[in-house]
Amino acid sequence: MDAKTAMTSLSLEEKQKIAKFELFRGLDFNIVECLLEGHSVKQLKHREFFYLAGDIATRFCLVLDGALKLIRHSPRGDDIIVHFALQGDLVGALLMNQSVPIASPISVKSMGPTRIACIPRSTFQNHWRTNLHLQNNLNQILYRRMSNIQDDKTMFTSPLKVRIANLLLRHVDLTKEDPIVPLSLTLTRQELADSLGVAVESIIRSMREMYAEGILLRENDRAQEYVHIPKLLKLIEG
Amino acid sequence: MDAKTAMTSLSLEEKQKIAKFELFRGLDFNIVECLLEGHSVKQLKHREFFYLAGDIATRFCLVLDGALKLIRHSPRGDDIIVHFALQGDLVGALLMNQSVPIASPISVKSMGPTRIACIPRSTFQNHWRTNLHLQNNLNQILYRRMSNIQDDKTMFTSPLKVRIANLLLRHVDLTKEDPIVPLSLTLTRQELADSLGVAVESIIRSMREMYAEGILLRENDRAQEYVHIPKLLKLIEG
């Protein structure tokens, strides 16, 4: 096995960090170790795939660092992003719950360098599926994900600028007092377009206006973008 | 307690029928009886609410007959239907899994006369939450619901006629050999519009074309609508 495909395991130290993820709340450390049974850590480069749509899903993964995007392909060739998975999020867990391995309906691609823990299906069957407390935590995650996607659907009828605002709002730290906060996840214009199901050009034109209105800000030409929360909220409220 | 609000319980016979729902697959009958603990049967008229958005959810329900629609309200006053719940489907179960009762983000309204079994939160906490097998079944339902709504999102970029076709396809019995099958759930134009997030007029104009193309059919002016499956599929494929 060469360096490229070398698979490492999590150190004890790292496992202890992971045990603090919300997903594992209320679980003993030795249980968490069981849940990671047979795992392997993978360092994905930018734009690398974890699943391709149609692959039989024999493993799922926990995001350790970085971000993944979950992509559906439309018959017309459009790619639609249905979810962004960040640190502590699970990808493919719902597929593991099926009685036999099934084809993944989505592709999963990294956004920038991303570290994940790949966990085999058997571990899910033996430990995840049988742990009641964990199932409840999983449901919390699902509930949030379902809420978000329902929200997207509800926003469908709003003008594009409002929909962009709504999407960006999910990727800022709202606990800060500051009215101006940076985006915690950098999305390209293309990713915003794919997430909202519109053309890139439309995103660009809408965001240009949002910059002009001071809703979005950029530190003298640097890449990092900031949002003005009160203005953003005002835009969404209407 | 007058006739209007009289609450009845399920007969033994009916419980046995319910025990055959996919949701309860693999569960003993006496377990199913526990899962219904404290339930009450409600006969909803047309357009009656089970939840109103914002209500604190202290119970959930199982659809016995008829149909419910789950509605989200946008800030602009548009109503968006996020799901149709038919026989055997659950409404509000995800809300029960939260540690404390929370406000429902959706309204739930009957479509025609509908019979439901209302089940108190405590029963969920005591019996549903603690039953591993049931949790797995619940996840199956969630998976399907999530798939559907992701599908909707993916279809977003398609022309309206394709999106209508895709929605109708979910409400026909595909096990039949016949190319022409009736819709198992009658949706008004308004409901189609609310489900797809478009204007009623757009639905009407699109469907007029679909009638002209023989994709949709109607028995000499009768209300029951039929779809021509192969043509429907061809439209979706592109």
Place this chain on the structure above:
DNA sequence: CGTAGCCTTGAAGGTGATCAATGTTTGTGG
């Protein structure tokens, strides 16, 4: 018999799509 909900049609208008061209940034291999 009047109201409420749903269906239908037409005309006018706007939002976002499409197409084409070009600039910018990033990463890769010679």
Place this chain on the structure above:
DNA sequence: CCACAAACATTGATCACCTTCAAGGCTACG
């Protein structure tokens, strides 16, 4: 380190699709 490719960003012009508004008809139901 430079050259080149690939991904990403931007702009303008034109156009299609869907929305909005207004008006009217149909059906069910108390």
